[in-house]
Amino acid sequence: MRISISLAAAAFLASSASVTAIPVQLDASAACPAVELISARGTTEPQIPGSYVLNRGPLAAIARQVPNTAIYNVVYPADTDFNTGPIIGANDLLARLNSRIVACPSTKFVLAGFSQGAMVVQRALPQIPTAAASKITAVIMFGNPNFDASGPCADGTAKGRGHRGTPIPAEWQPKLRDYCNSGDPVCAGGSNWLVHAAYGNGAAANKAVSFVVSLL
Template structure:
């Protein structure tokens, strides 16, 4: 099945101010995540989709496998974002905190490792919020988080791959702000929305296509995009 790719860029006027808005912030303090030694050439941080069991998820595993297939002799590590991935969408902010904690740990401990971020469905929103360009006006920042992603952190991020990112209309029904990719990584981002996926394309309703990314060329397409930037 053919895919379409789009990069979401900086916009103004994020209006919704509910819990998942924590995702637009960069974690500057908190417990670091474990880092494997020696440092890999590339590290993929991936947030799975809604209701998937802990781990990379189907799309994440397919994507990481495709990236490794293009790595040659270079090493690729992966990190599964630790968050509920439940139908309680505001808990996506847990994933934002965890993802950025891992990113900061990798940047500090493995500065030469090229970081790749990815997410599917709700996980795509998590990763999108990680890169967010601004703090929504009036929002009370949770403890341990302050400020949008810094230029120093963004320098470590080589590519971002999103699959089925929920549209502005979809996240609005969940009480969350739009997913806005920050300008520091916008040109490094591929955002794939399969034809007929109304969750990312808009229009509302139920989408059987939305759960099918792992079984299409989408992971390979995203891996091609990533490979051009990390290998």
């Protein structure tokens, strides 16, 4: 299928572009970090070590600035079943969040999703109870298939470029940013897969890091 080949190519390009970056150390243990970054990878990215775009890009940069930060990779197929995959991912994200909030009441959480992983995050948001939502400091998404270009959370060079996606619930808007750059085939209707693979570095990643750190 053409889209699966293209997505695989995008994932390869993302991994190649990020090879010299420092990955966030994985930590799924019972220890409670000050901040836990919950990372939902994009289509065809590996479960381990997780998203090259997120974990070696903005999340690594956040971890370098914020002491005692750990990461959890959402467990889901990340294949080309875009109907079932986000449901599985959202369920895992919710289970992780609910269990960790009980075990680690002082931990702050950041949700991050790339490509199909953004669908995972966005699907989970309305299902997060108010008490749990208060523990989530920030949400960042990149290359989101449901990107709403005219929404209040839109950012990146495709902001305001006419792509109508799924609106972000009002209660999440102050602490959520959704980044999409012009030319991205997934979020902006473009044709340049290099754009889709490049969110690990550049202006969007830098803005996301600054946004998250400012809220922590």
